[in-house]
Amino acid sequence: MTEQELRSASAGATPHRAQGAGPARPSGAATGWVRFGGILMAVVGGFGVIEGLYALFLPTTFVNSNGAVLALTYTGWGWLHIVLGALVLVVGLSLLRSDVPGWARGxxxxxxxxxxxxxxxxxxxxxxxxxxxxxxxxxxIGALVAIGDRAAWS
Structure with missing residues (x-):
C-alpha cells in the first residue's frame, strides 16, 4: 500500500492513544476497584473518627495490662485517630468522584x-x-493497587 492509501484507510479508524488521541479512559473493572477502595476508605475513616472520639471521651473503654498504649496518652491516641480518620475519609470520598484526582490513589x-x-x-x-x-x-490497598498504572488502563 502507498502512503496515500494508508492515510485514507486510517482516516475513518479510531485514533490510537500513541497518536495523541488524549488520555485513556479507565475500564469498568478499574473504576470498580477504585470505587470499592473509596467506599472502604470512607468506612475505615469514619470508624477511625469514632474510635478517636471513644478514646477522647471514654478512655476506660480501651485498657491494656499496662494502662497505656505505647508512649501516647488516650487523649493523644484519640486525636491521632480523629485526624487520620478524617484524612482517610476525605481521600476515600475523593476516590468516589467521577473524575478521580491524580493524587488521590497514591x-x-x-x-x-x-x-x-x-x-x-x-x-x-x-x-x-x-x-x-x-x-x-x-x-x-489491594483494591487500589490491583488496577495498576493509569497508562495501562484500556
Whole structure:
C-alpha cells in the first residue's frame, strides 16, 4: 500500500492513544476497584473518627495490662485517630468522584498504610477491633493497587 492509501484507510479508524488521541479512559473493572477502595476508605475513616472520639471521651473503654498504649496518652491516641480518620475519609470520598484526582490513589495508599500501622500500635488496647481495621486497610490497598498504572488502563 502507498502512503496515500494508508492515510485514507486510517482516516475513518479510531485514533490510537500513541497518536495523541488524549488520555485513556479507565475500564469498568478499574473504576470498580477504585470505587470499592473509596467506599472502604470512607468506612475505615469514619470508624477511625469514632474510635478517636471513644478514646477522647471514654478512655476506660480501651485498657491494656499496662494502662497505656505505647508512649501516647488516650487523649493523644484519640486525636491521632480523629485526624487520620478524617484524612482517610476525605481521600476515600475523593476516590468516589467521577473524575478521580491524580493524587488521590497514591495518597490513599499511603494514608491507609499509615492507618494500618497506627492500628497495629493500638492492638494491645483493643485487639479485635484493630485486627478488623487492619484487614479493611489491606483490602483497600489491594483494591487500589490491583488496577495498576493509569497508562495501562484500556
Amino acid at each position: 495518597t490513599a495508599i499511603v494514608l491507609v498504610a499509615l492507618n494500618a500501622i497506627v492500628q497495629l500500635s493500638w492492638l494491645p488496647a483493643y485487639p479485635v477491633w484493630s485486627i478488623v481495621m487492619i484487614v479493611l486497610d489491606v483490602l483497600v
